[in-house]
Amino acid sequence: MIILFVVLPLVVAGLLPLAGKASKRLLPDLLANATLLFLVAYAAVAGRALIADGPVLQQTTWLGEALGIRLVLDGFSLFMLVVVALVGLAASLFSIDYMEHYGAKGNFYALYLVMIAGMNGLVLASDLFAVYVFLEVAAVASYALVAYGLGRDELEAAFKYLMLSVVASAFLVGGIAVVYGMTGGLDFAAVAMALKELNAGPALAVASALFLLGFGLKAALIPFHAWLPDAHPSAPAPISAVLSGLLIKVSGVYALTRVFLNVFGLTPALSTVLLWLGAVSAVAAAFLALGQKDIKRMLAYSSISQVGYVVLAIGVGTPLGIAGGLFHLFNHALAKGLLFLTSGSVQRATGTRDLDAMGGLAKRMPVTAATNLVGALSIAGVPPLNGFWSKLIIIVALVQAGHPVFAAVAVLASVLTLWYYLLMQRKAFFGRLNETWAAVREAPFWMTASTVLLALLCVGIGILFASTVTTWVRPAADVLADGIHAVAGSWGF
Amino acid sequence: MILQTALLAVLVALSVLAIALKDLLRSAIALALASLVLGIVFFRMGAPYAGVFEISVVAGLITVLFILTIALTKSGDEVRESKLANIVFPVVFVAFLAIDALVMKRLMGKVPALARGGEAGTFGEVLWKGRTLDLVGQIAVILAGVFAVLALFRQRDKHE
């Protein structure tokens, strides 16, 4: 019953406001986290067995009649479901303590679960319009979540985010309409087969450009990134973690790769565009991150840079490159989620996000400082943490595919990343304790617990990287590397 | 077809008015009228349900929401719009229309298309058997909208 991934969070979200009436905190906390825990268990434990003999196509029946709900679970979507559930769970555990003073917890979790349901629906959808619909579900929930604090900055960021996001969806629907006009179908399989038959060059290029604009805006690739450094830092910390760790990846990178690789087929021209977009984002955003004083803005620019890394790797188009890109997506989701959560702990303890005002916090917040260090080193790609392996695979793939220049760019971006993360770690946590923070205490239990969970995952995956790659990343990369055959051959209903 | 073209032209004119008019209330009404015309266009295209939705939901509900917001936020503070934009943008728009008129027909001729059989059944069957997942999505997006509005208008009990 893979439809549970969409329906369960929705049903719980519908119940939460009622639960919030009965008990203000305990019940919402319990329900939301239990739901996400179930999704983690379901995806991670049962999922592998489900797709053992190829992708699962599920058509839901209702009272014996076949309904038009066609969901597909293959290696790639299962991989994304696991990522969404893991980071979603960590951020929601963090919210138990963090969202305490925002009020209306039931409402918060309801929006949060709708966003998770939207992402899961997007990942499982098997037609273009359904991708758009679920992308919008997640987006509408995220506007409200960004503005959840109701402060001036939050509202401003949410409004700008909404404006750009709506333009992105308009481009997407435009692209969908062009494809629909050519092929007469919306189903991935039907579209892929029809496009192969049609051999439509220029018209497909127009559609690709529209999709690229739409997904590029959602993924915040440079030059479509302007909204992200406002929206992600302004949101409450667990929401920043989910937006940066998951939403830009699901509604940007996942949707982009699924459509371009599995439905349109990766042409050399498209591959070049992706390589350039990725390389520019990776390097330019790293430079921009270096100049930031606000800890969460630095993290936000870093997200743009790392998503650029992922797109660069997927643009290579070789199985190794795709595997590296997906593995990096996974690692970045964990590590960036972790870093946004620790930055939330710091902000909550000190009341500031200004790196220059911090200093020496490691003495007062040892666990937060340690987990932050793990996350920073992981993204920066220091062995033996998980981020090192994915970056290594990406660089090897770039060299193998005959792109030494892009490989050099990737190395440069890595060096820059290490630089600004060390800068952040030193300014915030190391050095002499700033007198102002003498009374600062370690974050509450659930906040530290969720960061420790993510940090352990970062370390664990770093050590067990080989088995992670073979169990989770390989099946996902195989689907993408198969190109349109993965969809056209086996996805017919 | 002539009537349809005329309706579409009125639709574009009303939309431009909705953007260009100074008074917010008037532009909200222009938007509602544009929706009404679009609904009629949908109806004449053989899509009665889309037409009804466009008229009742967009021309009705959304207009009410707009007017409510305008009433709630007005207090004599005028937003000065850019003078330059008021001169430049109409020119750009007319230029776009000219290009649009010149190239659109030829562009469409270039789009390769597969000939496919039409569809059978009624709207209800297509919606329920063909696109049920969209209905799940609709429920989800309505939930998102409701929770979003509740969250944005909640009473801040402790903070502030």
Add this chain to the structure above:
Amino acid sequence: MSNTWYLYLFFAAALVFAGLLGLLAKRNLIKLLIAIEIVGKGVSLLLLSTGLAKAHILTAQALVVTYIVIEVSLVATALALIINIRRQTGGLDIRSLTRLKG
């Protein structure tokens, strides 16, 4: 039917472009939202006329209905944001929203 497709597309493109220009030119938050609505009208006309050209009007109709539902929930969220912004800044000018800069 596809000989009339370009006609619908001509008007749909005009609507989308008018909306995008409005987004660029206007400073009033409500005006910006109205411009977004115009873009949405263009897009729904595009969807429906594509379905008409493919003799798939029923499917296209289903898509447009979903699109309209999404639009409503989006507009409600955006208007709630605008009312909150009005409370905070005392105005509706996008230029007063310059605390954050890209």
